[in-house]
Amino acid sequence: MKPGFEDLRAIGYQTDVPYVALSNYCWSFSCPKPGAEVEFLDLTFQVMNSTGTIIQIDADIEQSIDMVGNGSADITLVTARQTLDRMKKVDFTTPIGFVYYGYLVREIPEIAVADYIMRLFDYDTLAILISFGLIIGTLVYLYTWIFDKRIRSLWDWLMISCSGIVRQFMFKISSPICALVLIGFWLWCCQVIITYYEAKLKSFLLLSHHRGTIFNTLDGVLEAAEHKGWTLVVQERGYTPYLWCNPEQCKRLDRLKSK
Structure with missing residues (x-):
């Protein structure tokens, strides 16, 4: 196997359950149940034959990208959405987690099933x-x-x-x-x-x-919040609909916010 990188520095949220679940008592890849994104990044390092550490700073996604851009860190702890402004600061890798679970499982399930069956006999x-x-x-x-x-x-x-x-x-x-x-x-x-x-x-x-809700798109969320009695809660310092809404959807969000 080709040699990888040593001590890659990852930066991101300290807590954003279920994606990141770190604490002051345990703030590393070796923590028990550190969160889905942390586990995925750790597995990615193993596939790359590389090692990494987590910078113990509670940084949101914009701060994390700035730190990667100025060389204070090497990679974000969680998968970040690509925008033109961010692409001017940092280089993006393929968001493997989103591609695999978002594309293969939902759009081409037979590929995911075949891959799953092939990996059964461990x-x-x-x-x-x-x-x-x-x-x-x-x-x-x-x-x-x-x-x-x-x-x-x-x-x-x-x-x-x-x-x-x-x-x-x-x-x-x-x-x-x-x-x-x-x-x-x-x-x-x-x-x-x-x-x-x-x-x-x-x-x-x-x-x-399995769908536990009546919607699976942003339009569905807005429809439920506007007409079906649902309450839209935006997580502080987390992903917000404003990051990917189109102009019409953003206007609907503004109307909901003003109520």
Whole structure:
């Protein structure tokens, strides 16, 4: 792997839950549950084969961009929206988090599903399969030893059971009872793994698309606030609709603000 950067300095909010959840007691990437954006940036550094630290200054997004622009910091802690004024101060990378979750999941779900399925079988799954192979092989060995029909060594049975799991039991053995034992444990193994990952996949697909509100656009928010009794709350020092509203939407926001 190519060498990356060392000690990149990240700057941003101290607290902007759920994106940033740092405190005076713990203000670093190693904090437990530091926030979604902090975790994502930490993973990005790992992919880049780089390391980074967080500057312990509670800076809003404009202050953060100014610090990156004058060299006091190297990168913002949270993903920043691109504007012409900001692009004159700093260079922008592709907002990976927004591209992946905002585009792939919502616009091309089959790509996200394929990517998710390809990454399912991690070390935990391999450990489960190997454990089942060892258990099945040992039990069959003990079974044949108890009934004095031991024609293979323990190592042979371990290899047979592991290969059977990988090949989905596409092999022949002489003892039908042993085959039943293998089939039983194989089905148990399949049930555990399939049930677990089916639940994870359903959770991934359903929760990411679940709509807990009657709107998913700024126009929908404005419509709900104007005519359906909703109250629009703007987070202090956070993202506001004024950052991306078009002229007509900004006028509607001004009318709501003046009420």
